Amino acid sequence: MSTDNGDPLSFNSGDLDDTEYFVRHRLDDLQIDRSAWDTALVLDYSGSMNSSVTIGEVTQPKIDFLREAVTTLLKVWKDYALCEDRIGLVYFQYNASTDGNLIPILPGTNIETMIENITSHSAGGCTAMGAGLATGIDILETSTNRRFAILFSDGMQNRNPLVYIHENLDVTRRIDNIGPENYPDGLVSLCGPNGGQSDYAGPLPIILDDPININVHTIGIGAMGNWLEMLNHISLATFGRCYTATEIWPNLKEFFLETLVEIYRGSSLQVIAKKEGMLKEEQQVETFLLNMSVRKATILLSWVGEECPLTFKLKKDDKTINLSHKVVEDQTYRFATLAFPHYQTARTIFYPFKSAPFHFKKKMQVVKLSEPYISTDYGGELINPDGWWEVVIERTFPGNESNVPYHLMVIADDKQLECTFEYPFEIIYTGEPIPLSIKVLEDGLPVEKVYSAEVTVHRPKVALGTILSKYKIKGKFPMKEDITEDIAPCPTAQKLEMLLQDKKAAESLKEVELERLKLIPVWKTSLEKRVRSKGLFRGFYENTQVPGMYKLDFKIKGVGSRCGMFERTETRTIFIKPKPDLEATNITSNYQRKKGTLAVTVIPTDKFGNLLGPGHSQAVQCIVEGKAKGKVNDNLDGSYQTELKIPKKADINRVKVEVNILGEKIFEGKLSKFLQIGKDINKK
Template sequence: MPGVGSPAPNFSGHDFINDTTFTLAGHAGEIILLCFSAYWCPHCTNEVPRLQNIWQDFAGHGVQVILVHVDGTESDGLAWLTGLGATFPAIQDTSSIFSAYSPGYGGIPHLYIIGRDMVIRKDLLGEMSEDTLRGHLMDVVYMREPIDLEMVMDVSDSMNSSPPGGGDPKLEIMKTAATIITDFLKDHGQTDDRMGLVWFTDDASEYQNTLHQKLLPIPGNWADLRSQINAHGTGMYTAMGAGLQTAFDTLTAGSANKRFAILCTDGMQNIEPKVTQVGSHFEIIDSGGWVAGAHSSVPAHPGVDITSYDTCIHTIGIGIQATYAGLLQDIANATGGFYRGTNDPENDLDLIYLLDLCNCMAGGSPAVAHHSTGRLDAGECEAVEYFYLNRSARKITVILSWNKSEGGDLTFWLYGPDGSLLHLGQEMKLFENHCLATVYLPVDQNGVRLTHVGRWRMVIRGETLGSGADYHAFVIAEDREVHFHLEPPKRIYEVGDILPIRIKLTESQKPVVRVKDIIMETAQLRVTPAELCSRYKVSAYELAAQTKSALSGYKNSPLAAKLKALAADPAYKELLKPVRKRSSLLEGSLECQTDEKEIVIPVTLKQPGLVSYKVSINCETPQSGPIYRTDMVTVYVGPGKADPGQTKVSRTVILGEKHTGALIIMTPKNEYGQLLGPGLGHEFSATDGRQSVDITVTDQLDGTYRMEIVNLARSKGETPISIQYRGKSIWKGELKGE
């Protein structure tokens, strides 16, 4: 039985409508709607006028309609079709055409859409409205380049913990987000789109089905993929380099598809090989440094630049952002991807995954037209969300998700701008903790074409457990006329820098810079990670004993141990929740600059750490009507240079018979008085005015550093000492001799 992605079986027969011979292969290079029907079938009768309308509208534009009459006689078919006004080709099935496509008589009407390459692209059983039929046809007309997508997922032990706000563990939040985009691709994916699953913990592992496929065609394997995503457990460590190399090896094994990977992690890599900067590029190599366990089974690839794999990598960081945030941003920048991070995955992660997927599918022009969060309380009958659609949107997928830990069973109803309730029927798909529906536009319902331009109403109802359920509502719009995105930051920024958030909005390839409103939601921690660490004046292991936090595998990384223990401390729960601030152009709390091509929001960066900006725009144009779009950028802000005037230093001189030295306690701060933070011991060096001297730096993990300078030959004069941070002097002093 040929399925989606298989060559369409050829056939020939007498076209009894036009009294000619019809051969399927003679229409190679056209898009073919092949419909199996019978004169006695009422659903087939309803579908014939819709096929006729498409036949007339696309005449001369490379679309062919052919109906195969599967029962009765040619005379029955001729009388039936001419009575309905059909003029497209039709043949009588006298040579088992239907059984070649659908063995066992699969029911009618049964429609196949065959691509220009004579490959089956759609397999559609049952009657459907004309707008839905046209939508499926346009999916094939506007086929983009197929993609190969590897989902590279961190399943280390730390993913079992919940974020500071509580709720589902990070692992479950990641599984939900990955499952949602898999379900989304069932409707939006193309025949040749493929997905692979890679997990990394103590080692890397990869799913392979019974056909030994590692990259599975999505439309026919989505159920298998979502099952595997949700079945995987966790290990202990973080073999990120091994996971990424496994994805590269599979993606480059002979496919001509465009290559993408979405990498999600919550911690620092601690198993060899690691993604490591070598000169101006990155390789996956055995880099030394601290490790938590044995080498993974994946060999290092020294000398191989990760950009040579021709794969765009979107990176996602979850949790307290430490030294690995810069690495994730560098990986994304080097390969043409986006880095997005979050300290609040319960609110952000599914949005980030959907934004990354939209970027992977940019050839099909999907975009997030709406994203909102809300709560359906147990005592309420319903919650309502509103969204807007523009004229050129041809297809939307509406998604509703809710927290798994809160339970419940939610669904939604859609009302168009004129108040009409849409009959979603089989388009509504219900899952454990999310549901979605795809609607082709415009909508024909009960013989009436409903307007889709304007404000829609989404009514959310259902049963909740306990006090209620938090939910997320999304609308993904496919639109080939309107394009919107934010430019990702291309470098690491520091406190005091101005981050230009560049908004690119085009309509029919022409820039749009006049908007009604821009709403920006900024999210960052109340207290910087460095300040949080400074409040812990105990070692990581003492802290672990207090919080009963397991620290297995962290012996060689005290900073990682401290961050893990800090995240588990209930006393710091509120401080680890990001603060969200809303600003609006319309309300006067947001400023922007415009030129002929783009809108720029200049943001002065005032605090070190992770900052995310969710930007939503709305405007109205004569061509498109109301345009609403949402995107998100993330930047990790470094503390900047050490300032000698702000840095605190205390020292003790050590005198011996032949040598002298010093014990220096230093708390480096930037010009704004902010701690530079732990994890920077390797950035310090020392000189005696003539040459470098040996210095031992011990990171106290609270923003202070213990520095020992020894083996300086004693002299009767003074020996000048200079401490440098990143090559620039931060403190100067003298060690007095006898």
């Protein structure tokens, strides 16, 4: 059998346990006329992934959460992939490792082999993220298909080649072997053997801003702003998406699946619902809405801890859905994928076919499949997708009284309804509004009845830079013991690690304020005559006075003439950066006559009082008479100090100086005026 273009079909014969499920769920999918996609999974298996995280009553290493998230992604992906879709795997530690192959996602045995590889591979060593990303790009280089990479990391890169921001006539994001003068913010020295050099031997530099035609979607888990911002830069340069969060669960698994939805953007895969809760009783019921044009839906339930497994029943109109042959189970998750219309019992199926001409390229006789005909002679209760569904969550072993955190996610395949959730592909600074929009179309035309279009913004209460600057170290610093090798080269990461061990301080990083922004239809504004704006809902979120990660939960509800009543949701994350302000920045100086040096200390601060914080010594630059002078020392308390060679104190009134912070010129003029500004500020 083959698709219309003569490509052979491939499938797992195990699906034939339920013939009707196989015919409607897979054969129709496998004939979809779209180009094949190739994807590289680039995963951080460094030593920090062995550190443990406590969720609820369960403590386990972060690497276990990663394995579970990637395994879930691959198993769900199998239900939506085409025959020629391929995937490759790259790990990065001291070096990047891969077998260099892109393997077909189908049949399912390929995925099972990859899952065994992911599960057996151990974490340890440093963080060669640049080598990992470069290797992922390399294995995709010869592909003629549409190409993607999914990059995950939980910490600061610290092995050459590094991903960094190159500033010359223009600003570009690059992967290259670089020296200390170009290290990314927060990195003081390299990690591991060979002087911190990985064994990557491919051509360098790789300029990510060049049209490499690979969308790199990045996923980061942790609290440190510097390396998360670098992930953001990678996705911005390659027109990918960046997903970040402080908490690893349930965000990591959710982010991997949302990345799958993003890869399928424009090809019908969408997020229907996301629910989170705590199972305290024997049973908990969650609901979600499907619309009539949904062709297929996946219901995924995840929980924390193997000791308290959960299960679920699926109900619609008070009828329990038969999920036999459709459920995939593991120790911490369970999901089912249903094709619609769904029949509760097996029915006789006729799948007519017609012969096609001999295919010379494939050198085989091929067969074209026609539309399936499901006999009505042998009953079978029909279940259509449209309406409210119930997920009844239960304990697998009744009687266990432990509270179990759970997460429910529903994704669906709908070719009639198209929803696009947008935020800016650019850097946003504190005080600047964030433009947000949702566009919803039905068969390419605007949906006339939209009940609500909104974004719930999770805004940090306090800037990480401020918390990290003011946190007083308890004990020895820098740490000598109980430190993973990949954190050692980064004093800022060490201080953050100590902060996270302080429960009260760590909780302050998680505190957010929720605000809801209602988006308004653009065609009801002054832009009414712009046809392209139909179906577009837009708004501006203006409360951006605190820098950090902003989580954006988009939601839209409405009714289409053909798709029926619908709900859609997706999550985005965006970085708000502090923009140091000269008038707010604290400046002090101390002239040492014997040495002929002037020690200048600055505490970069934005106009809202947020401290830039430690880890940005590379971004603080002092230029005297046109030349960069002095090493900038990070005092790890939000202040930075440099020594300028000034032979005579009187020269302070003559010497011209330029001060740049985060690439922004905050002062240019005589040194005496710069120091006077500091005195004026300190008097306030």
